[in-house]
Amino acid sequence: MTTETQAQSTEEINSAIDKASADSELLQLVSFEVGEEEYAVPILSVQEINRMMQITRVPQSPPFVEGVINLRGKIIPVIDLRKRFGLAELENSDDVRIIVVEIASRVIGFTVDRVNEVLRINSSIVEPPPAMVSGSDTDYVQGVGKLEDRLLILLSLDKLFTADEIAEIEHSGSQAA
Amino acid sequence: MDPSLLQDFLTESGELIEQLDTDLVRLEAADSSEEAQELCNGCFRALHTIKGAASFLGLTAVTTFAHAAEDALNKLRKGEIDVTEEVMDALLQSADIVKGMIDELSAGEEAQDGPQGLIETLHALAEGKTQEAGATSTPDTSSENAAAPEPEADDTTQPDDTDKPGTPLSLGPQKLDLLEFMVTDLKDASKNIGDTVDGLCNDATLEESATFLVEVCDEMEKTAEFFELDELTSLIKVLTTVSGKLNEASHETIEEIAIRIKAAKVLIDQQAEALNDLRALSWPLETFCSRLTKLAEDGSIDPQVKGQHNGDVQALLVLDGVIEAQAEVASTAQTQETLSSSAETSAVSSQATEAKQTDDAEESKAVGEPEKETEKAGARAQAKPVAEQTIRVEVSRLESLLNLVGQLVLNKNRVLALTRNIKDQAIPAEMAEDFSDAAGDLDHLMSELQVSVMRTRMQPLAKLFDRYPRVIRDMARMTDKKINLEIVGKDTEVDKSVLEQLADPLVHILRNSSDHGVEMPDIRKKAGKEETGTIRLEAEHQGSHVRVAITDDGNGLDRGVLGNKAVEKGLTTPEKLEQLADEDVFAFIFAAGFSTAQQVSDLSGRGVGMDVVRTNINKLNGTINIFSKKGQGTTIEILIPLTVAIMPAMVVGVGDHVYSIPLQSIVEIVRPEPEEVKSVSGHPVMKLRDIVLPLVDMRERLNEPPIEDGGRFAVVVAIGGQRVGLCVDRLVGQQEIVIKPLDDTYTQGGPFSGATIQEDGEVCLILDVIQLIRNNAPTSNSESKAAA
Numbered sequence: 001m002t003t004e005t006q007a008q009s010t011e012e013i014n015s016a017i018d019k020a021s022a023d024s025e026l027l028q029l030v031s032f033e034v035g036e037e038e039y040a041v042p043i044l045s046v047q048e049i050n051r052m053m054q055i056t057r058v059p060q061s062p063p064f065v066e067g068v069i070n071l072r073g074k075i076i077p078v079i080d081l082r083k084r085f086g087l088a089e090l091e092n093s094d095d096v097r098i099i100v101v102e103i104a105s106r107v108i109g110f111t112v113d114r115v116n117e118v119l120r121i122n123s124s125i126v127e128p129p130p131a132m133v134s135g136s137d138t139d140y141v142q143g144v145g146k147l148e149d150r151l152l153i154l155l156s157l158d159k160l161f162t163a164d165e166i167a168e169i170e171h172s173g174s175q176a177a
Numbered sequence: 178m179d180p181s182l183l184q185d186f187l188t189e190s191g192e193l194i195e196q197l198d199t200d201l202v203r204l205e206a207a208d209s210s211e212e213a214q215e216l217c218n219g220c221f222r223a224l225h226t227i228k229g230a231a232s233f234l235g236l237t238a239v240t241t242f243a244h245a246a247e248d249a250l251n252k253l254r255k256g257e258i259d260v261t262e263e264v265m266d267a268l269l270q271s272a273d274i275v276k277g278m279i280d281e282l283s284a285g286e287e288a289q290d291g292p293q294g295l296i297e298t299l300h301a302l303a304e305g306k307t308q309e310a311g312a313t314s315t316p317d318t319s320s321e322n323a324a325a326p327e328p329e330a331d332d333t334t335q336p337d338d339t340d341k342p343g344t345p346l347s348l349g350p351q352k353l354d355l356l357e358f359m360v361t362d363l364k365d366a367s368k369n370i371g372d373t374v375d376g377l378c379n380d381a382t383l384e385e386s387a388t389f390l391v392e393v394c395d396e397m398e399k400t401a402e403f404f405e406l407d408e409l410t411s412l413i414k415v416l417t418t419v420s421g422k423l424n425e426a427s428h429e430t431i432e433e434i435a436i437r438i439k440a441a442k443v444l445i446d447q448q449a450e451a452l453n454d455l456r457a458l459s460w461p462l463e464t465f466c467s468r469l470t471k472l473a474e475d476g477s478i479d480p481q482v483k484g485q486h487n488g489d490v491q492a493l494l495v496l497d498g499v500i501e502a503q504a505e506v507a508s509t510a511q512t513q514e515t516l517s518s519s520a521e522t523s524a525v526s527s528q529a530t531e532a533k534q535t536d537d538a539e540e541s542k543a544v545g546e547p548e549k550e551t552e553k554a555g556a557r558a559q560a561k562p563v564a565e566q567t568i569r570v571e572v573s574r575l576e577s578l579l580n581l582v583g584q585l586v587l588n589k590n591r592v593l594a595l596t597r598n599i600k601d602q603a604i605p606a607e608m609a610e611d612f613s614d615a616a617g618d619l620d621h622l623m624s625e626l627q628v629s630v631m632r633t634r635m636q637p638l639a640k641l642f643d644r645y646p647r648v649i650r651d652m653a654r655m656t657d658k659k660i661n662l663e664i665v666g667k668d669t670e671v672d673k674s675v676l677e678q679l680a681d682p683l684v685h686i687l688r689n690s691s692d693h694g695v696e697m698p699d700i701r702k703k704a705g706k707e708e709t710g711t712i713r714l715e716a717e718h719q720g721s722h723v724r725v726a727i728t729d730d731g732n733g734l735d736r737g738v739l740g741n742k743a744v745e746k747g748l749t750t751p752e753k754l755e756q757l758a759d760e761d762v763f764a765f766i767f768a769a770g771f772s773t774a775q776q777v778s779d780l781s782g783r784g785v786g787m788d789v790v791r792t793n794i795n796k797l798n799g800t801i802n803i804f805s806k807k808g809q810g811t812t813i814e815i816l817i818p819l820t821v822a823i824m825p826a827m828v829v830g831v832g833d834h835v836y837s838i839p840l841q842s843i844v845e846i847v848r849p850e851p852e853e854v855k856s857v858s859g860h861p862v863m864k865l866r867d868i869v870l871p872l873v874d875m876r877e878r879l880n881e882p883p884i885e886d887g888g889r890f891a892v893v894v895a896i897g898g899q900r901v902g903l904c905v906d907r908l909v910g911q912q913e914i915v916i917k918p919l920d921d922t923y924t925q926g927g928p929f930s931g932a933t934i935q936e937d938g939e940v941c942l943i944l945d946v947i948q949l950i951r952n953n954a955p956t957s958n959s960e961s962k963a964a965a
């Protein structure tokens with residue numbers, strides 16, 4: 001059921017991109033940095049962007065889950081994108097933000113090194129991910145936007161936060177251990 | 178159609194159907210004919226009410242079907258057909274179908290027509306053909322009835338054998354049978370008139386009231402035809418006509434008409450009372466009717482009568498020659514027995530007095546005056562009827578109220594924390610004391626508010642339990658067993674959410690008990706038991722918990738069979754199995770996919786049900802225990818906290834973090850000396866008085882680095898007889914916590930039942946004591962747990 005809807009929604013996004021490129025529509029994105037790379041997600045999926053706040057650790061949750069926060073009375077999980085992408089931990093800086101997104105009625109926050117800007121890009125400059133990076137572990141990369149001076153990695157949030165992947169990661173994690 | 182009217186109908190009918198369902202099952206099992214008769218009447222009344230309301234709202238599918246079922250039930254009621262399983266099957270199915278229609282309507286869909294086959298069966302029953310009836314009934318009658326566009330009229334104007342004399346009412350026996358219901362309808366309609374008529378005198382509500390009046394009168398006309406009383410029918414016909422013309426009438430005329438409508442209402446009420454006693458009253462109504470008609474037509478009125486009644490209903494009736502003299506008035510007034518109608522009468526006369534005064538004043542004063550007076554009288558009249566005992570409130574409103582209370586509790590906690598800190602600040606002592614007093618009061622009031630709000634969400638378990646006789650009945654029918662369900666303590670109240678979560682588990686357990694527990698009659702007989710098996714469902718409060726137990730006197734659980742199956746499924750090893758207590762072996766039935774049934778049937782055997790039971794009960798922070806003796810039966814006992822949203826908890830510190838433990842599961846807190854902690858086959862234990870208490874190192878369970886020093890606390894928790902000590906570093910204090918779900922897939926793995934928000938706004942996790950106890954034994958489990 002879930003995989004089906006997910007597949008469906010990615011299809012939708014893909015077809016949305018196709019359609020957009022055909023009509024050469026504008027994509028509205030929020031861009032942010034994690035490590036050396038610049039990423040972007042659709043602005044409509046972003047609920048809010050917060051400064052760093054007190055995160056409560058949840059023992060026995062997947063390693064990339066930083067913990068939970070109190071978002072005005074609602075408890076939501078916060079993902080450390082650095083850990084999710086397998087990067088080294090960052091010394092706490094003032095630029096760190098929690099981006100809160102809603103995916104399929106699930107509210108999740110994730111930390112990024114800094115938030116850059118809200119930008120509009122023409123969908124025609126978005127290309128599918130290069131074959132080399134497209135593997136089972138990186139299929140959350142939905143496309144690459146070529147800007148004049150830089151590359152923007154478009155993330156598929158529902159792929160990034162699917163339950164199946166967690167299970168997979170955990171599984172491989174526990175096997176390794 | 179007015180959506181709020183539909184909503185009312187759906188809510189009410191939903192409840193009626195549930196009642197109907199229960200009563201039908203009870204009817205089948207009824208011992209005495211009086212009891213059966215009463216239940217029959219109850220069922221009939223429920224169907225009749227649904228039918229009436231549905232026809233009012235123009236829901237033809239519901240009306241037609243309810244009508245067919247009503248006819249069949251009527252036969253049963255009169256004892257012309259017997260209570261057989263076939264009959265009851267048809268009736269119960271009908272209840273299901275009507276329920277389905279109501280569900281469809283609730284979902285905003287059109288109700289589908291009921292299955293024609295069942296309608297035909299019902300018609301066949303109504304015609305007294307019980308056995309060979311089936312789906313092949315006489316097509317002419319069924320189609321005639323099913324096609325009847327206005328079934329209400331259908332059952333009021335049946336011409337057959339109505340001319341038989343013998344009663345003062347000269348109604349056929351079939352009609353006499355329905356008399357009670359029709360009288361109720363008549364009274365209801367009359368009450369509606371009384372409620373509406375005041376609205377006529379106010380310009381703002383005139384149009385609405387007039388329209389409604391026409392509807393009510395129209396409906397009442399049909400009811401009246403039933404009684405075959407020309408006078409009554411023509412009186413109501415006049416009312417209908419008059420109501421239709423109200424919009425065009427002048428203000429003054431309307432007041433004259435309104436008083437006459439009230440008079441007519443009084444007459445109808447009296448007639449209804451009389452009809453109830455199988456008497457028919459008769460009045461010379463010609464003058465009254467003709468004057469009323471004339472009034473409505475051109476607003477003209479005989480100058481001799483105008484205003485002569487002084488706004489008094491009785492005086493008016495005398496004036497129009499309907500009743501005579503004073504003595505008569507007194508005696509008719511006495512026939513108004515019911516509370517409401519007498520309240521109405523006094524309201525009417527009080528308003529009449531007011532009206533008289535305004536009449537006098539009208540010549541000299543402004544036009545706004547009489548309206549004001551009428552309103553005053555209206556308010557007075559409203560204050561008089563018996564106050565409503567209950568009101569319906571949307572669940573969402575209660576939820577948001579509870580949510581607010583939850584936030585308030587957190588806020589109060591924060592204020593209390595501030596109060597504790599204030600003493601350290603440079604603040605005048607007096608002020609600090611005042612502050613602390615105020616905070617104390619706030620604390621006190623909050624707890625009361627909390628209790629009151631929680632109480633609004635409490636519902637009796639009867640809401641669930643009343644459904645189960647049907648479940649058991651169907652089970653018994655399908656398996657050819659004889660099962661008797663005993664229900665004890667259904668008045669026990671629990672939180673609404675608890676009630677909802679309990680519904681499915683109980684059905685599964687009951688199905689299990691009847692399918693696997695209770696044996697076939699012949700086997701029971703051989704075993705020296707009564708042929709009819711008994712399943713006992715009981716509920717009671719135990720402290721802050723509710724205990725629900727399901728006991729059957731069936732076959733009992735077989736430790737050997739269960740154990741072998743558990744080993745086969747890899748749930749345990751033969752060696753471990755030997756050491757397990759009976760209860761622990763029985764608990765394997767809750768594992769997913771665990772079923773000892775040889776065959777998967779429609780009823781059970783897939784091994785899913787008991788898993789649902791465990792999951793739901795866990796969600797409620799509850800526990801399940803199984804007691805069973807082979808050959809003698811099984812008891813499944815469920816213990817759940819009364820409420821789930823707000824509860825007191827002990828906040829403890831482990832490492833740098835704090836966690837909450839629900840106070841209700843804490844037995845005591847001890848401080849073991851390091852030398853008291855022993856190890857039994859690798860597991861830490863301590864001797865607590867005369868028992869050996871297993872310990873759980875919370876540092877280990879919560880992935881904190883181990884420490885050496887022994888100055889720690891053991892929080893002793895108990896669930897269903899099992900006790901363990903949770904070793905924590907610090908005790909922070911007791912607090913009211915508001916439970917928030919921690920249900921995201923990312924945060925589900927750990928031993929937590931939820932989270933709460935602390936005084937400083939930080940999140941604090943709530944420890945799931947059940948999970949901690951259950952996973953205590955094998956230590957290797959804790960690592961693999963997260964992956965599973």
